[in-house]
Amino acid sequence: MDDDETTIMVGHPTLRVSPDDSDSLRDAHADLIRDRIAQANDSIARIGMGSYQWRLFLLCGCGWFADNMWLQGVSVVIPSVRAQFGLSEAEMGVGSSFTFLGMMIGGGFWGIMSDVIGRKPAFTLTLLITTFFGFYASFATTFPQFYWRLFWLGTGVGGNLPVDGSLFLEFVPASHQHLMTLLSLFWPLGQIFTAAVAWKVLPGASCTLLGDAPCDINTENWGWRFTLRVLAGVTFAMVLGRVLCVRMLESPKFLLSVGKVKRAEEVLVELARTNGWTGNTEDLNLRHSCASSESGREHGLERATGTASAGLRSGTESVADDDALLTGFNSASSASARSRMSSESGSERPRSLSPLRRALSPLRPNNSLKLRGNVMMAEWWENVQVGWNLLLLLFEEGVTRRTTILILAIWSLISLGYTMFNGFLPIFLAANPDTSAPPISVDETFRNYFILALMGIPGSVAGMFLIDTTWGRRGTMAISTFGTAFALYLFTFSRTETFQLVCGSIVSLLQNMMYGVLYTYTPEVFESRVRGTASGAASVVSRVFGCMAPLLTGWLLGVSVALPLVIASGFLFLAGICMVLLPVETRGRDVL
Template sequence: MGADVERDGDDEISVQKGDILSLEHTDPALNAKMHLVNNAIDEIGFTRYQWRLFVLNGFGYAVDSLILLIQSIIARQAALEFNPSYSRGLTIAVYVGMLVGALFWGMTADIIGRKFAFNVSLILCSIFAIVAGAAPNWIVLGLFICLSAFGAGGNLVLDTAVFLEYLPSKDQWMLTLMAAWWGIGQLLAGFFAWGFIPNYSCDDPDIVENPGPCTYDNNKGWRYVWFASGALVFVMSILRVTVIRLKETPKFLVGEGKDEECVQTLQDIATKYNRPCSLTLEQMQACGQINLGRRGSVSHAKSKWSFGEIGVHLKGLYATKRIGISTTLIWFSWTLIGLAYPLYNVFLPSYLASRGATFGQTSSYITWRNYTLVNFSGIWGPVLAGYMCATPLGRKYTMVIGALITMAFFFAYTQVRTETQNVVFTCIINFCLNIYYGTLYAYTPEVLPSAHRGTGNGIAIGWNRVMGILSAVIATVADTNTPVPIYICAALYIVMAGVAALFPFEPYGHRSS
């Protein structure tokens, strides 16, 4: 079959590397065509097109963390103004939006393609983020935060999938590096909070004795944070449409049976950047016809607009025993990090505030300065993780090491006694935590079958969001100002390290399918 023919020396290297799911797929023709597409992408190599995707897809990462953290940052000041009956309502709203967004856009991407969801989801996020800043009450604020998160959460599913499906195999480690944008989003959230909240907010009764009333006129800081964030996201969403001008990804087109469009897309990129591409339509057709639209199809049901279509994609994630085990362990890992991460990060402001009070620190300016420093440190965890993933440690043991180091610092953090120690340890924890998190983000799409990548990635992130909702409930009945959440997080990271070691696939030295 065409995929087994070694055309030249470079191709031979590709064949030796192998496609990660080459022995797992249930459709030989689709497997062979994916192999040819991987060969073509390797032959073209890394171009300016991939650099654009790295920056503008990476901003999708930043938007996800930006929306998530801004919600937690502004919740206190908004609550002082609106006096809600349920103070954790915004946390639940943002996670519900991200849950529905991940599932909706993830499954949509496998049905109608990556391009539409990629272009639309970020624009929706920006519009509702801007409107959230003008919310007249707590319920309306929660609604628009939820709608903004719907766009952001769906966008995150597409960022990794689109970037991966254009990446040469030797550069797949950059998928982990792209998670550094998550830290940049956190940093932007910290900067907006640092710039607006201390200067344009009413007095907090927990900090200031005998504060005055909190009204719209004296509490606009949290609104400015939303306006600034939404405007920034809107600019980037426009740049994504105008600078990238994304074409449908070649691997999605193959799964649709559109071999001619797939070849044309790759040839266009090769021509534009003066790179070789020897893939031809005849080579693709020589692999045979994929099971498209027939009973037993691995790509689609008889009707793409039926519930059976979702069933086909779910079944595809369990096509073989190893793929099924991999899918289950990935979803379990996302569930664990979905509980550990919010307990530590979403509720970190309240914990930092309580520690600051212990250290005699009552300045809102200093609190948000420290928060910004912590977020800045998170950028560099994925940078180190990207380097580690490109070594024989691979993705699996990068995650194991990252999780265990994070666990150790979590336990050590409970012994912090000074303000300096507090800032240093939170910075180190955020750095180490993002080694694991960034690698998991990259590993997930790498080992999922291309035809079902959006669905699998969407459900994985969906489990993460479900646990985020649960964490808000836990925070309501528990005291997050104590070290208890830190102990829970540490224990969860031990489990995550064990699960990572059990993953059946290692992408290092292989190519995604």
């Protein structure tokens, strides 16, 4: 075979494709996946919203609950931890930064891996990791112990949301996609729970550096440890719920994206059985769509090679070969690599790769490792290469690249603005605007904190309805983000505790609407094959800038209490501009 040709296995037949035709072959392969996923969407719509999806809704909601519960949990214990270890204002942000650092790594790792090995494994493991290290952090005896345990806690809780959002979205019918926004209702509930625990425990069991009253940190500052243990216990209850309350199914759209058609059909049949659907399960056979989409796929392959259509027909006549039709595009590169390796001598310089081989190289496993017998390492390296290739797909030319860049910018800016305010909210609330009045007590601080948490609930509910109006996803996001920025700016001008509470309530309401729609829009706008990767990438950049925010805020607080709020308002305003520039509106569109 000439070096400028590549063999592609489609079922049993062999297609020889020249480098110039590789784009046509890739397009045909991608179209086939989209055909299958569109058929899966129809099947899920026929089955309808049933008991499985509602249980999944509650379990995924626990992920939202846990994420904000721990973010706020770290925030509320920081003053007591500061007193415990005698930290300065600049050092005070280190614990939060290490939490965000862990979330960054966890979000990226679990997001990409969910597109490589599936959504199901991460669904439970992320919260199990969070439980262990949350409980372990409560026993820290030094500050380095504390923030390193928060780092590992972050790797668990940070990987939870990208996976949960993708999993739920890929099981829900198009008629109920608005429930993705309602999931954000669990976000303020997590904050409310943390606020309630903190209000009940911390005022009577904390030492702070705000007052002059003597306090023994060994016997009177146990509240922060107890709070972390309560949060860890609640997270473990969520793990038990995910293990015992529902028999988890792998996402059929993920299975289709990796060529496992038969397994995807089995999942749809199991979903129908769980929901009590009484229709004919033969209607859920995804391979019934072969005939309707055959001509389009043949046309794409015929552009690549004159002999392709005959090979394709031969390869798809057998139902057993249908999975190979989807996976053959990737597996062919492995076969080609093995053939090339066996023909090359150790002293011969490898010939230059053809354009198609270079394009497929990220998907090719490292066969030299396999030849050395290190199969596990080879499989690990193959997963790394596949993950990297998925990441590169987000930056393809055109609308996809523009959407990816804007989404990453939005997540980065919102993470900065949100964390600079909410990560130090108890401190902002404790800073009495009226300098002539006595300092606000710890009890009053957590009472106000609890009120602000409650105000987030209406924002999530309002967002669920507004995204299906003429505003759509983009309009609702932009308006709520601009409103949050303005209310946060007004917060800096508060001169009374009441005005401070009103501004804070508006911020809480609008920011929950903002986040709820953003968590809906991000997985919706990307296809199944890269959905977990895209959500993971968004989580990574969010956590990267989340790491920076506590350190920046801690330094700015040494200058002025109002300065971090003004800067946070500016970041949110820029995020709103990016939302206006998004090229795709997902309202009314099926999730592929």
